[in-house]
Amino acid sequence: MTTHPVRRLSLGALVQGSGGHIAGWRHPDGRPDGQLNFAFHADLARTLERGRFDALFLADVVAVWGHQLDSLSRTGRAEHFEPITLLAALSLVTEHIGLAATATATYNHPFHIARKFASLDHISGGRAGWNVVTSVVPLEAANFGFDRHLEHELRYRRADEFVQVVKALWDSFDDAAVVRDKATGRYYDPAGLHTPHHRGEHFSVRGPLNISRPPQGHPVVFQAGSSPTGREFAARHGEVLFTSQYELGPAQAFYADVKARAAAHGRDPAHVLVWPGISPLVAATETEARQRLGELGDLVHDDVARRLVQDNIGDLDLSDHPVDGPLPDIPESNRSKSRRDLLLKTARAEGLTIRQLALRFATDAAVAGTPEQIADHIETWFRAYAADGFNISFPYLPGPAEDFVDQVVPLLQQRGLLRTEYEGTTLRENLGLPRPAARDRHLQESGR
Ligand SMILES: Cc1cc2nc3c(=O)[nH]c(=O)nc-3n(C[C@H](O)[C@H](O)[C@H](O)COP(=O)(O)O)c2cc1C
Known part of the structure; x- marks a missing residue:
């Protein structure tokens, strides 16, 4: 396969059954049963495929996200499918769309992850991420x-080793090693099987993996590092980079920064795609779209507003603070730094109350407007090198996804930005990313 000669817009959808907005499940047209409803996910995947999306993406947290079960009980976030299981099922009801999911390097083991994503890549015919x-x-x-x-820092050191081990495991078999030759009686060529024998700071993994090389060579690696350490990691390993960016200038700076970091690691910057998040809400007029967004804000309960702030900026308890009062001092935290810093800066600069900050957080990626306005936003960011594509989170589902596919996608296609048909078979081919050669060994083999 060849990579795209012309830079082309790519699209992904961040799928949460209850919608991207924290109160999405309560919207009159939302689907409160969406989180654990396979038929709902299948319909949505087919809608996105009709809109020629490159990929759908399932985020994941391996915990119930919240100590305060009371506020959690007011959101649709207390339950969700295990992502790889859901993607395997979705692969059977779709043909083209890429299927990407989060798996944490902090609370997993490389052998399990290499195996699961290799399996998903085989089952889906090369669509795993x-x-x-x-x-x-x-x-x-x-x-x-x-x-x-x-x-x-330690999480990222572990993740770095984790990814190297996973790649080495994916490369256990050479592409042509599994011959399954009845006549000679050889299932695979022993010379084409490599045992990583990895011993490192965090992992000791002998290998090889018990599954032949994935159709894509390696499933596409997505990443969302944002801190300097996270960006370095993304620049080393990421092929599609998610990022939370809300203004053109900082988005352009992020884009230039991660492309330069990738180049410094000897990678082709064109093979590192930057996807800012966006949450489109389409209506006949901008006023109507904004009004619908405001209605979603009205559905956010006080406790949920407090938790939204608390969960995203620091390890402190806001339960005794008035939701319409100012933010108290926030201590340093061991969690996502970039997000926290950005929100704190915004709150201080604009003197936001806890509720206002929560609502800002709930709609920070929102682009509410007419189909033309949303297509203009996408085109502007793409042409200004702030984005190669977008990670689209619909505020509630399925209406806004259907509206986007029916009303915005045709505009993007008319403007020559988006494909009208899938050009490749695998996610890599559709994204214009090269297939890693099996000979690119990521770890020194030893002791064979
Ligand atoms: C679109 C997007 C999706 C993300 N999905 C997940 C996820 O599913 N699970 C998770 O633990 N973190 C997720 N993150 C958080 C990032 O992995 C990362 O930790 C965060 O952007 C902060 O960057 P830092 O780790 O460099 O501080 C996501 C971030 C973004 C922007």
Whole structure:
């Protein structure tokens, strides 16, 4: 396969059954039963495929996200499918769309992850993507026998080794090694099977993997690092980079920064796609679209507003603070730094109350307007090198996804930005990313 000669817009959808907005499940047209409803996810995947999306993406947290079960009980976030299981099922009801999911490097083991994503890639005919995260939610630690969340730098060191081991495991078999030759009686060529024999700081993995090389060579690696350490990690390993950016200038700076970092690691910057998040809400007029967004804000309960702030900026308890009062001083935290810093800066600069900050957070990626306005936004960011594509989170589902596919996608196609038909078979081919050669060994083999 060849990579795209012309830079082309790519699209992904961040799918949460209850919608991207915290109160999405309560919207009159939302689907409160969406989180654990396979038929609902299948319909949505087919809608996105009709809109020629490159990929759908399932985020993941390996915990119930919240200590305060009362506020959690007012959101649709207390339950969700295990992502790889859901993607395997979705692969059977779709043909083209890429299927990407988060799996944390902090609370998993490389052998399991290499195996699961290799299986998904085989089952889906080369459509798998792995979003490598280091876990933003400290609560996950307690589910895996740890008293404390691993420290930020250490999480990324572990993740770096994790990814190298996974890639080495995916490369266990050479592409042509599994011959399954009845006549000679050889199932695979022994010379084409390589045992990583990895021993490192965090992992000791002999290998090889018990599954032949994935159709894509390696499933596409997604990443969302944002801190300097996270960006370095993304620049080393990420092929699609998610980022939370709300203004053109900072988005352009992020884009230039991660492309330069990738180049410094000897990678072709064109093979590192930057996807800011966006949450489109289409209506006949901008006023109507904004009004609908405001209605979603009215559905956010006080406790949920407090938790939204608390969960995203620091390890402190806001339950005794008036929701319409100012933010108290926030201590340093061991969680996602970039997000926290951005929100704190915004709150201080604009003198926002806890509720206002929560609502800002709930709609920070919102682009509410007419189909033309949304297409203009996408085109502007794409042409200004702030984005190669977008990670689209619909505020509630399925209406806004259907509206986007029916009203915005045709405009993007008319403007020559988006494909009208899938050009490749695999996610890599559709994204214009090269297939890694099996000979690119990521770890020194030893002891064979
Ligand atoms: C679109 C998007 C999706 C993300 N999905 C997850 C996820 O599923 N699980 C998770 O633990 N973190 C997720 N993150 C958090 C990132 O992995 C990362 O930790 C965060 O952007 C902060 O960057 P830092 O780790 O460099 O501080 C996501 C971030 C973004 C922007």
